[in-house]
Amino acid sequence: MTAALVDAHAHLARGLCAAGLVPTDAVERGFLTAHRELWWRYDRALDEAALRASVRLAVADALLAGTTGAVDHHESPSCIEGSLDVVADACQELGLRAVLCYAVTERNGGRDEARRGLEENARFLASNDRRLVRGVLGVHASYTVSDETLREIGDVARDLDTVVHVAAAADSADVADARVRGFDGPLQRLLELGALPEGSVVAHAVGLGEREVRLANEHGLWLVQCPRSNARGRSGYPAALHLARRAALGTDGIGGDLVAEAAQLAADAPGREPDPEGCTARLDGGAAILAERFGGAARTPAAELAIGSLRVDGCEVVAAGRLVAADGDAIRAEAEVQAGRVLARMERG
Numbered sequence: 001m002t003a004a005l006v007d008a009h010a011h012l013a014r015g016l017c018a019a020g021l022v023p024t025d026a027v028e029r030g031f032l033t034a035h036r037e038l039w040w041r042y043d044r045a046l047d048e049a050a051l052r053a054s055v056r057l058a059v060a061d062a063l064l065a066g067t068t069g070a071v072d073h074h075e076s077p078s079c080i081e082g083s084l085d086v087v088a089d090a091c092q093e094l095g096l097r098a099v100l101c102y103a104v105t106e107r108n109g110g111r112d113e114a115r116r117g118l119e120e121n122a123r124f125l126a127s128n129d130r131r132l133v134r135g136v137l138g139v140h141a142s143y144t145v146s147d148e149t150l151r152e153i154g155d156v157a158r159d160l161d162t163v164v165h166v167a168a169a170a171d172s173a174d175v176a177d178a179r180v181r182g183f184d185g186p187l188q189r190l191l192e193l194g195a196l197p198e199g200s201v202v203a204h205a206v207g208l209g210e211r212e213v214r215l216a217n218e219h220g221l222w223l224v225q226c227p228r229s230n231a232r233g234r235s236g237y238p239a240a241l242h243l244a245r246r247a248a249l250g251t252d253g254i255g256g257d258l259v260a261e262a263a264q265l266a267a268d269a270p271g272r273e274p275d276p277e278g279c280t281a282r283l284d285g286g287a288a289i290l291a292e293r294f295g296g297a298a299r300t301p302a303a304e305l306a307i308g309s310l311r312v313d314g315c316e317v318v319a320a321g322r323l324v325a326a327d328g329d330a331i332r333a334e335a336e337v338q339a340g341r342v343l344a345r346m347e348r349g
């Protein structure tokens with residue numbers, strides 16, 4: 001049996017973008033341009049209705065692509081409180097196993113925004129009892145949070161006995177920021193401030209060298225490569241990742257198709273990896289992350305994947321190529337309506 005396909009770094013809230021309903025051309029204009037002109041504006045434009053429609057579309061697309069689980073990195077600065085319940089309800093209803101977090105940041109509203117994000121994580125961790133969903137803590141990226149916020153996140157993670165999901169070294173800008181703040185790099189900063197307990201998930205990791213990957217190994221961290229996102233954003237290749245003991249593949253919100261992600265890795269690996277075929281084993285990492293978070297409370301997230309049929313946790317979630325729990329056409333129609341509203345709000349900034 002092949003391992004279940006699990007997206008180790010998802011952005012389910014970007015389902016409208018992945019489906020082409022919100023244009024993402026800015027991605028080709030570099031990391032900071034893409035973030036300031038596209039992703040940050042898009043995130044701010046999400047209200048509860050748009051978030052729900054976007055996540056439902058992303059979950060539907062993932063399941064129909066044979067993906068059974070996701071480790072999600074979520075932000076919706078205009079509706080922080082309760083947002084993880086919106087994401088969790090969509091996953092539970094449609095049948096996607098998920099590890100959720102709110103990605104804490106200070107980039108829109110300073111320390112107050114960070115506090116609200118951290119409270120949403122803690123609230124969700126304490127209240128969620130959905131069978132298919134678990135919570136962890138989230139940080140957007142080292143360069144959008146202060147030392148004080150990172151220390152607080154570490155304290156809460158230890159109190160709640162959980163891990164942290166963060167983007168790090170996705171671009172040289174993140175590395176330069178950490179150095180200006182007096183650290184060797186973003187990974188060292190996150191570790192020195194206590195924000196990465198063992199088992200934490202560090203996504204992107206393009207700018208991590210051999211020294212940093214060894215450091216990640218010493219601390220039991222997962223490193224998640226996002227091959228399609230890196231290729232599209234021309235953000236480079238994580239050449240030291242072959243040293244990682246715990247490595248996985250994520251879509252970075254490009255769409256829930258892990259087979260396409262593995263194909264991109266297979267195309268990029270020759271000449272960059274010492275073992276171009278062996279590195280595709282990273283595809284199994286996502287399922288291992290889910291197994292760690294679900295522990296004994298749920299079976300290993302293995303799926304029976306047959307033509308047009310998908311089972312998650314013993315339940316059929318796709319049958320004859322269609323979702324079991326909801327009408328895929330209605331999900332798409334609602335997403336189109338919400339995309340129009342989101343685009344109008346993005347125009348206004």
Ligand SMILES: [Zn+2]
Pocket residue numbers: 009011073167203252253
């Ligand atoms: Zn990401």
